[in-house]
Amino acid sequence: MTAPAPLVRVEDLNIKVRNGGGWVHLVRDVSYAVNPGDCLAIVGESGAGKSIGIRAVLGLLDERKFQVTGKFWLGGVELGSLRPAARRAHVTRHASLVFQDPSRSLNPIMRVGQQITETLLKGSGRTEKLNRSQARERSIELMRAVGIGAPEDRYHAYPHELSGGMKQRIVIAIALACGSQVMFCDEPTSALDVTTQAQIMDLLDDLRVTRGITTVVITHDLSLAASRAQEVLVMYAGQVVETLPAADLAAHARMPYTEALIFAAPDPDAEGGLPRPIEGQPPDPRTPAAGCSFQPRCGYAAEDCAAQAPELTRVDDNHSLRCWHPLATGSALEAARP
């Protein structure tokens, strides 16, 4: 049985940034693929290289400051094979972006409805010619689809008149209006309160199911990732340290960092479950360690961990990890949790 070709594929993404006279290696050898209709969650602490990673794929990084290498496929087309203008056109047609802070994603002096309509009328992803009133109708339809009540009234609102969750819905509506099949979400709920977070994630999930939109969600919240995604990619210090299916994450996670993340997340269901934040700080990319980058903070570190950096090894069908001493599967993890 052949799996459908992945809609998004990244191979050996490396990002270097100019620092002083030399280059600092920010993101190293990141690869992933997302099948159509699936949701991939990229998880990690701040500064792990998650946001920069997708910006690099989408071609949003300043070329003067960043050096990006690797191959990316979007919608089956390898982006490197296109000339810059065509690449930009292809990306805007096939991908859309949802940022963390909806207040900054919207033009503060333009009415929200108009910002959606504008996409329909002038965006490069438009599939059909619409006149103004048709576009307006479609915008209102989209607003309804993302869960905005009384869209006809809200159409004329300015961004600062709407709540955070509402604004994020508008951003998602705009993403839908682009007509793209892939949605990249960079911490889409981090700026929202907990209830709204759940609502927005539900919305994204719903869109994924009903419209078949492939999503790549970046988040630092592992529980969020585990509950909504099909596959989870854990990043640390610019590298992929574990990839695994989201189902039953806690049971299958084997990389100590992933385990630490699980423990660090507040989980009301766990018995006596106070979150245990990970001690220490992520390493400074300017001074890369010789061994495993997580070693200084790893509770299970052994002598050889500091000596040599582990490679990403496949342990199972959908499971890879980068560790010399991965944890025993499942049951040990459950038992270890207090």
Place this chain on the structure above:
Amino acid sequence: MTQLALPDADLAWVEGPQDQRFRRSARGALRAVATPSVAIPGAVFLLVVLACFAGPALFGIPGPNAGSITSTMLPLGSPGHLLGTNELGNDELSRLLFGGRVSIIVGVGATAISLLAGCLLGMSACYFGGFYEKFIMRLFDTLLAFPSLILALAIADYLGPALRNTILAISVFGVSQFGRLAWSQTLRIRDRDFVVAPRADGARGRRIIFGHILPNVIPPLLGLALFNVGTAMMMEAGLSYLGLGIAQPNPSWGNMISDGQQYLYNAPRLVIMPCIALVVALVSLNLTADAIARRQETRA
């Protein structure tokens, strides 16, 4: 006189970083001069200054009013008159150089006066506070609000067309610019280091002013000063053009331009040459000032 409630220990700390800052900024200024973006236009301007002040003596150029009726309106390249002569027979090159002297003297002089007066007024206003401060600040506002040229016009007219008067008239506007800057710089220190009212006893007070306030006030003012020289030179040109600055027979680029205007059709060189001189001087000066300002910005 009550003791200033500032123990020596505090004063020592205050002394440290700020003295360094002064020394640092002086060093920084020297280093700034070394970069090409500053050095090149700076050199051009210095060349202009040199030409105006040392040129006539060096090259044996006749005085600006030494012409005779026999050699009026000679064109460019005439023997003995490289740039021709004007309607009175005076050598144009000579007039340009001597006119440049005037412009530069006025520019520097007016700036110096504005700097001094503004510094004094601004610092003292901030230092003493109260009604005096409010009064001075409103005065500055008024001077800034008042169209500078009109102010200068009226003053220059009242005082009469003489070099000294032109300098005075132009300096008035600059006083408020320097004054406001001095005031804001003093304010930063006043708020930071002196929580107690600055009714210092004699020696301490003076030491504070000269030792600490001045080093922080002077550098930014010097930066502004360079720009101000350019502005002052422009104002002088404007005033002289209108006939209210330097008057004949003394040449100034401004009055050379207005004199030449009547011959705009048959001998535009009489207008164009002083224009070019003015533009070259001002552009080189402004480029230098701008480059220095940029360096200060990036280092800050």
Place this chain on the structure above:
Amino acid sequence: MARWIIDRLIQMIVVLIFATVLGFLLVRLLKGNELFALLGDNYTKQAADALSAQLGLNKPLPIQYLTWLGDAVRGDFGTSAVTQQAVGPALLAALGPTVELLIGAQLVSLVLTLITTSVSVRWRWTERLTTGLALLCSSVPSFVVGLLMIVLFSTTLHLLPAIAWASPKTAGWGTNIEGMIMPSIALGISVFPNYMRVLRSQVNEQLENEEYVTLARMKGLSGPRVFIRHVVPNSLSGLITLVALTTGFLISGVVIVEQVFGIPGEGSLVYNAIQKRDATMLEGAILLIAVAVVVFNLIGELAQMRLDPRIRAR
């Protein structure tokens, strides 16, 4: 907010009073000379005293100031002793050309600003070029620009008239505007560098820090569209304030430019009044100008408060 406005208004009034006092004093300096001008060869001490009493010059200074201010507020600016015409109507007549020149200059600088900003943002390598151009413009006095333009466009190319003013009523708007092109450019060039600096920094700030720009590009909107419809409108707040505040400075420049091009506006009025020692006319003109400048400064500050995005976002 209201308290701030009242506070500012009071400050403005104080400044206005100071300005009028200053203007008054200045004119008084000239009034002494006015007697010379009026009497000319017939100047004797007695004649001067008599004229002085007749013109009310022998009353104490504060009284003169108040009388004058009182009259002015009622619209009576007196009659010029030199030209024998009523000052008020003369001021009014001269207003037209000056206002037109001011508007023209602002338009020219704004257009230049938009063009240079757009160019330097779109093609980054032009950034130094445009900055250099701006520096050049700020280093050249407006009358020099004016004269050079006359030399080029009038004397050599015969494209534009050297005499700028043609009343629209008599010669039609076409000729009028044709004449005002050069003076507007001459005056506008001197302020465009400041405008460009402000707009460019705000635009760059928007482009670098604001995610809505990235999103707009991701939507597939073309570069120019994003720039004009999204970035520029969000960058205008500082510029608008600057435009208002610069009007005061432009009024100063008007004096010279009107002389170069022979425009019968307020600037020429002031200049002639100073030359002829026409104190009454000068008083009126200075009052008018001071009020205008102060009002524009207030508008500028109000605009700054109002357009501050932090306030709008509330």
